[in-house]
Amino acid sequence: MNDRNAWQSAWTPPGPPDGQPAATAQALLGLAKALIGDAPVTEAELQLLQTVPACDDAAQLTALTQDIRAGQDPLGALFCRLFHATTRRPEGQTFTPEPVVRGMVNWALRQGRPVTRLVDPGAGSGRYTLAGLRAFPDAEAVAVEKDPLVALLLRANLAAAGLSHRATVLVGDYRELSLAPSAGPTLFIGNPPYVRHHDISPGWKTWYAYCLAHAGLKGSQLAGLHLHFFLKTRQLVAPGDFGVFVTAAEWMDVNYGQALRDMLTDGLGGTEIYGVAPELQVFEDAMVSAAITCFAPGPSTGGTPGTTHRPSGAAAAALPAPAPLRFQSIQAPEELLTLPPGREVARETARQERKWSMLLRGGRPPRQPGQMELGELFQVSRGQVTGLNRVWVHSSAAPALPEAYLVPAITDAADISTAPGQEIRSLDRLRRVVCLPRDPAPLPAAHRRAIDTFLEWAREQGAQDGYIARHRKPWWHVHLREPAPIVMTYMGRRPPAFALNAAGARLINVAHGLYPRQPLTDAQLRRLVQWLNANVSIEAGRVYAGGLTKFEPSEAMRILLPRDLLE
Structure with missing residues (x-):
């Protein structure tokens, strides 16, 4: 692929033909209403649906359904075109390009686990939910989306794809989610919303600090919302579960990211960290580098805060050494699809390093005799x-x-x-x-x-x-x-x-x-x-x-x- 950023437009529909009126939010809502039909929705969603008539253009709905079944997201792309990034940014509504979704789903498939449940935090229009349900035909999905309008787009996509019966859409905050026990592994996959701490309420900052302290971890209330989602995931995961999230990469180096680095080395069970080259602007609406983080808590690192157990003495000596983390820099678009294995780094080395971008580059240059900081x-x-x-x-x-x-x-x-x-x-x-x-x-x-x-x-x-x-x-x-x-x-x-x-x-x-x-x-x-x-x-x-x-x-x-x- 000659244009390194051409892949970003995979889900971007063309503008309206010459002479045709531009799409509106009401038209988008009318399309969603027609696709959802009589399926039950929440009160907040119903209030939106009552403001517009359902689209009655059969040809348009047929074409839309065909595109959705082909793996496209025309509704989500239209939403992004109608609502400028500056409007969506305070809510963390940055949608993920298709190659990144496909690469993360491919990573999950390579783990060889029989997924029975898929959890998509901050699900948006359902790009991860739909891709995950297609990849794991025996799985059911729990998709959590806070914005009622976007949740309707998610329901419309599920309905058009014929997947509504395998998915539960929850309109609310992921941090309030509770999950029933699952008969098999749960896959956590998605793009946790990027919201800076300035836009997070004091109550949720207090929740974050309390939950970290309860888990024996230290953290800063300067953390963005994506770290809150990682912490909530740590609370929800059980041994045998696994997950992969894409976020802004700054947590790897900043002080407030130390809490996540600690979680990945103890409790959340980090496995692979992929740092995406800045030239591959994954989040086209935000000038931040991206990181793809994979995790799988083991039997001795349960997800519930405060339940991490460290055997000592002879029991500790009999246990195998903790598996190393793998770090890999992604330099080309095709690598986003494959997420190749990275360089192994001992977990203790990662725990001691405060700047994980150094581990992506092969490690910190050793301090030589005669040098000082x-x-x-x-x-x-x-x-x-x-x-x-x-x-x-x-x-x-x-x-x-x-x-x-x-x-x-x-x-x-x-x-x-x-x-x-x-x-x-x-x-x-x-x-x-x-x-x-x-x-x-x-x-x-x-x-x-x-x-x-x-x-x-x-x-x-x-x-x-x-x-x-x-x-x-x-x-x-x-x-x-x-x-x-x-x-x-x-x-x-x-x-x-x-x-x-x-x-x-x-x-x-x-x-x-x-x-x-x-x-x-x-x-x-x-x-x-x-x-x-x-x-x-x-x-x-x-x-x-x-x-x-x-x-x-x-x-x-x-x-x-x-x-x-x-x-």
């Missing part, structure tokens, strides 16, 4: 999050403010990457960040009037409504940390750029600041900047879809450099 010299910290840069980075569109409240700062990565001689020598070229006092009352009257005018404008821009502003007291107080002597970019399609911050510029979250743990001379700082710009490789960071590479502070602190660089 950058973190031994510096604490690396991201710049201040403003919450809304277009408001808090001052511009001509904003009301004027006295200079006392406008702080020169690095507000663009280019401020660092284009710095002459790898050094920021002047504040004159930098933009200003609005830093208002917590209490304007003691200020001169003219200053208070200017601040009031600015804050009224900021409210009109929605500056007080964002996640950061709602958790900041008062919402307008942006506090910039003291200048860092070295600053670095952390996101780009090239290695990070470093610059000596001789002018003492402050920093927002477009870059990182390097704060020394010990006194360093100007000559040492310059030598470090020169060496870092010449030697840091892009491979040390985390690669996202589209080729963007990101260096989190923890990754930057693990950069290896020669110890004699300071001498």
Whole structure:
């Protein structure tokens, strides 16, 4: 296949013919209503169906049914075209391309297990449910979908495919699912929704923390929804079950992903981890790299939290060593269909490694004698999050403010990457960040009037409504940390750029600041900047879809450099 991304359009229908009206949500709902017929639905779905008549175009319904029976998903593709990605993203509604679904189902078939039940969390229009039921003719499916409209598309697909009698569609939250015991293995398969922690309610964050603690695991409430789904799956699986999920790959490296890495090495029973090359943008609606994670809990790693048992003494000595994990990088579209076996990594090695993308590359380069980590010299910290840069980075569109409240700062990565001689020598070229006092009352009257005018404008821009502003007291107080002597970019399609911050510029979250743990001379700082710009490789960071590479502070602190660089 010459076009590496051509496979992404496998389920994308063409637009309407010239002169024909564009499809609407009502038309989509009418198609689903006609296909579902008189089958029972939930109250939430019924309320939607009552708003439209069923489609009565027999030719259209026949063609639609033929496409669905041929393995296509015209309803799901039309839904994605009608509702823009920015509308679907807060709900995690990112649909999976057909080759990825087929490759994951093929992996499940290769396990040689007689699946009796299939569970599809966040089922969407049912791409995994239908493919799984076709692959395992003796299985029944439990498909969980929260959005009533999408659940109707799922029911319509099942009805058209003649599979409704083998599937139970549950309209609700997967985290509330309970399963009856099954007579045979259950296959968990799907694409758990990607929702960032900002859009997860405090109650569910508390649930996540409580369930992790109950399982003897540690975690962060910064975890996205896909980690919640992994945790729920750990609660549901029984020995003999197995599963395969596709998610964003960031959990392999970030701090909040440690909980999932721990689950896969103990409890959930990880077997294979596939990292998809950024060039193969699996999630066409989201600029994230993908990971396909396979798991199969064994008899000593039951899924119920708190039930993991570790024999000791002679019993432990008699047990075989835990099976290794396999790590494989997927570089070509055809590899998504086959998911070839990867390189074995001892489970204990995986447990100790905090950045699993290193295991995809063959392991972390060993630290050589005479080397040290950058973190031994510096604490690396991201710049201040403003919450809304277009408001808090001052511009001509904003009301004027006295200079006392406008702080020169690095507000663009280019401020660092284009710095002459790898050094920021002047504040004159930098933009200003609005830093208002917590209490304007003691200020001169003219200053208070200017601040009031600015804050009224900021409210009109929605500056007080964002996640950061709602958790900041008062919402307008942006506090910039003291200048860092070295600053670095952390996101780009090239290695990070470093610059000596001789002018003492402050920093927002477009870059990182390097704060020394010990006194360093100007000559040492310059030598470090020169060496870092010449030697840091892009491979040390985390690669996202589209080729963007990101260096989190923890990754930057693990950069290896020669110890004699300071001498």
